[in-house]
Amino acid sequence: MTPDIIIRGERVVTTAGVHPASIHVCDGVIAAIKARDEVPGECAVFDAGRSVVMPGQVDTHVHINEPGRTNWEGFETATRAAAAGGVTTLVDMPLNSIPATTTRESLEAKIAAAKGHCWVDVGFWGGVVPGNTPQLRRLWDAGVLGFKCFLIHSGVDEFCHVAEVDLETALAELTALGAVLIVHAELPGPIDEALRKQAAGAASDPRRYSTFLESRPREAENEAVALLMRLLQRLARTVRGTPHAGPWVHVVHHSSADALPLLRKAREDGLPITAETCPHYLRFAAEEIPDGATEFKCCPPIRERENRELLWAALSEGLIEMVVSDHSPCPPELKLREFGDFMRAWGGISSLQLRLPVMWTEAQRRGYGLRELAKWLCSAPAGLVRLRDHKGSISPGCDADLVVWNPEASFRVDSAMLHHRHKLTPYAGEVLSGIVETTFLRGRKIYDGGQFPAGPIGAMLKRGNP
Numbered sequence: 001m002t003p004d005i006i007i008r009g010e011r012v013v014t015t016a017g018v019h020p021a022s023i024h025v026c027d028g029v030i031a032a033i034k035a036r037d038e039v040p041g042e043c044a045v046f047d048a049g050r051s052v053v054m055p056g057q058v059d060t061h062v063h064i065n066e067p068g069r070t071n072w073e074g075f076e077t078a079t080r081a082a083a084a085g086g087v088t089t090l091v092d093m094p095l096n097s098i099p100a101t102t103t104r105e106s107l108e109a110k111i112a113a114a115k116g117h118c119w120v121d122v123g124f125w126g127g128v129v130p131g132n133t134p135q136l137r138r139l140w141d142a143g144v145l146g147f148k149c150f151l152i153h154s155g156v157d158e159f160c161h162v163a164e165v166d167l168e169t170a171l172a173e174l175t176a177l178g179a180v181l182i183v184h185a186e187l188p189g190p191i192d193e194a195l196r197k198q199a200a201g202a203a204s205d206p207r208r209y210s211t212f213l214e215s216r217p218r219e220a221e222n223e224a225v226a227l228l229m230r231l232l233q234r235l236a237r238t239v240r241g242t243p244h245a246g247p248w249v250h251v252v253h254h255s256s257a258d259a260l261p262l263l264r265k266a267r268e269d270g271l272p273i274t275a276e277t278c279p280h281y282l283r284f285a286a287e288e289i290p291d292g293a294t295e296f297k298c299c300p301p302i303r304e305r306e307n308r309e310l311l312w313a314a315l316s317e318g319l320i321e322m323v324v325s326d327h328s329p330c331p332p333e334l335k336l337r338e339f340g341d342f343m344r345a346w347g348g349i350s351s352l353q354l355r356l357p358v359m360w361t362e363a364q365r366r367g368y369g370l371r372e373l374a375k376w377l378c379s380a381p382a383g384l385v386r387l388r389d390h391k392g393s394i395s396p397g398c399d400a401d402l403v404v405w406n407p408e409a410s411f412r413v414d415s416a417m418l419h420h421r422h423k424l425t426p427y428a429g430e431v432l433s434g435i436v437e438t439t440f441l442r443g444r445k446i447y448d449g450g451q452f453p454a455g456p457i458g459a460m461l462k463r464g465n466p
């Protein structure tokens with residue numbers, strides 16, 4: 001069968017390594033990977049030359065906010081930014097949209113809002129909130145890729161956080177379904193305590209980053225991870241001997257290096273708990289954040305330099321398996337930039353389009369290569385949402401989702417080049433290595449040197465029907 005298109009290059013990142021190859025694409029799927037010059041004469045060929053050909057990135061942590069808060073971010077703007085950043089699959093978070101994705105009907109409303117407006121493939125997380133256990137199976141059957149909950153106020157009132165008792169009920173149901181639960185792992189106790197101390201002490205300046213950092217101490221994360229481990233130990237006992245695979249819990253946007261020994265212990269004990277972190281925790285350091293620069297505010301917070309290097313070590317060790325954006329934008333006025341008030345500003349960092357160059361810049365500096373990058377940005381996140389057979393790697397049978405980029409070129413981030421709805425980002429002005437040139441979705445060019453030639457051809461990814 002003659003391929004529809006062949007994409008070839010001298011540096012193709014496959015599971016076997018980085019090597020010259022030609023990728024033969026039939027009906028949007030990778031049919032074969034052959035020698036670079038093994039190309040039938042009549043076939044369309046895209047030659048990447050010396051540019052890297054990597055799997056299209058999978059970003060499982062994106063807040064799109066549509067419907068309901070489309071003025072914060074929407075499917076159209078987010079997925080164009082994704083395409084321009086070499087992301088071909090993203091999974092939308094269940095909160096910040098109105099309604100939140102906590103019922104089957106709200107999932108349907110979200111899919112209706114997304115359909116026909118996506119430049120890349122989009123999947124959905126369902127939400128676990130107090131009292132919605134009966135909805136979990138309905139959401140699962142309707143195609144969510146997994147579920148998310150918060151252990152602390154989520155920032156929006158429509159998405160309530162769960163207590164230990166809710167979590168236990170929900171986990172029993174998710175275990176029966178075989179669904180992963182991703183958790184915003186901060187507990188309110190240590191944060192309330194820190195705020196009480198701040199209120200009782202000498203007035204602390206809300207324009208200083210250290211004031212905000214002190215208010216979100218590492219203990220909040222450490223205690224949350226410990227709670228998850230306790231729950232898993234209990235549940236693992238109750239499911240032992242049954243056909244269930246047991247619950248699977250994944251910690252999102254992990255920031256506290258102090259909890260890493262706990263995660264290591266969980267792994268040694270065979271507890272099903274995994275973790276991700278984000279580019280901002282791996283690039284920035286609390287010591288360097290200027291007063292009033294609320295574009296750096298997110299929860300949990302960016303911590304100290306020493307913490308950052310321990311996160312890198314955990315990534316290298318495989319204790320943290322993936323790096324996802326946690327793109328969580330808002331209208332710039334909610335960042336209260338003119339007051340520079342860290343305590344009152346919305347927490348969330350806008351970065352969907354920039355994950356690849358941020359990670360490449362920092363990875364290269366520490367001696368990591370393209371294979372590690374592809375694991376952290378592509379195959380590991382695809383595994384989290386069980387899309388590994390279709391997404392996140394260049395191998396036969398996978399969708400021909402590819403990003404072609406120049407790892408030697410660098411650029412200065414100019415807000416005008418960002419396709420996010422709002423341009424405020426802590427990366428503005430930063431010099432980054434790695435320029436995305438062309439992005440393919442199922443063998444079709446969706447981004448090419450600033451143009452979006454294919455239109456909104458992104459599919460809705462539903463569980464069991466990828």
Ligand SMILES: [Zn+2]
Binds near residue numbers: 063093328
């Ligand atoms: Zn998030």
